[in-house]
Amino acid sequence: MKTIIANWKMNPATLKEALKLTHELSRKPRLSTVEVVVCPPFPYIEAISGHWPSFKTGAQDVFWETEGAYTGEVSPTMLKSMGVRRVLVGHSERRMFLGETDEMVNKKVRATLRTGLRVVLCVGEPKHVRREGIEAARAYVRAQLHSALKTLFPRSVTRRSLTIAYEPIWALSTSKNPRVDTPDDAAEMIQFIKHIVSKTLYKFTPEVLYGGSVNASNAANFLERPEIDGALVGGASLRAGEFQKIIDIAVRLGK
Numbered sequence: 001m002k003t004i005i006a007n008w009k010m011n012p013a014t015l016k017e018a019l020k021l022t023h024e025l026s027r028k029p030r031l032s033t034v035e036v037v038v039c040p041p042f043p044y045i046e047a048i049s050g051h052w053p054s055f056k057t058g059a060q061d062v063f064w065e066t067e068g069a070y071t072g073e074v075s076p077t078m079l080k081s082m083g084v085r086r087v088l089v090g091h092s093e094r095r096m097f098l099g100e101t102d103e104m105v106n107k108k109v110r111a112t113l114r115t116g117l118r119v120v121l122c123v124g125e126p127k128h129v130r131r132e133g134i135e136a137a138r139a140y141v142r143a144q145l146h147s148a149l150k151t152l153f154p155r156s157v158t159r160r161s162l163t164i165a166y167e168p169i170w171a172l173s174t175s176k177n178p179r180v181d182t183p184d185d186a187a188e189m190i191q192f193i194k195h196i197v198s199k200t201l202y203k204f205t206p207e208v209l210y211g212g213s214v215n216a217s218n219a220a221n222f223l224e225r226p227e228i229d230g231a232l233v234g235g236a237s238l239r240a241g242e243f244q245k246i247i248d249i250a251v252r253l254g255k
């Protein structure tokens, strides 16, 4: 079974538009052959959860403390109490625009797992690293995995609680980059991530999703690969018709 996660990022602009998108997407019944999770901006979570029996609700970020004087932050406990199931941690846009460090990512992973929520840990190399070649890209991703998952008791991490999203930064939010439509790089790195996690960190092979300009036209190229367990979809998840097509492709290829 494939997993499709929508990352709405800081979209749509108003609650009214978010509800419209929700209604469009929730016309289809819940499917047991694909797991669909939608990660809206925090202020829309309650409205989305209440209206959305066909999909699970996720969050785009989290803080590492349970409660306290941390202006503007949202705790894993709060998210759990609102019906959130999965939490994106370490997205490259947060690392890039908000100064999120490996240490912060590690704290967020630990706090999220402690609360019983499922982590979707985002990793991926920037363009200048990929230009140096596959070995440099691998070293970069391996270091991200090790620092995000360090000091976690192996027993507290299971295949169910930890998903990795491989999102090469050079492939995000673009339809221009021709490499995006060739899934070889993605499949190759995802295989490597599975190897690192199962051989050096834990005793299970994690679910690994691909993210980076996935849309209705290229989704099959990624999802037909057995090593790719699903997709983290940004821009295309904001168009109900297109997102539904990606879900249909995942159903077809996930059997």
Ligand code: PGA
Residues within 6 Å of the ligand: 007, 167, 171, 172, 173, 174, 211, 212, 213, 214, 232, 233, 234, 235, 236
């Ligand atoms: P994109 O975003 O599909 O718009 O490239 C994916 C992501 O950033 O999670």
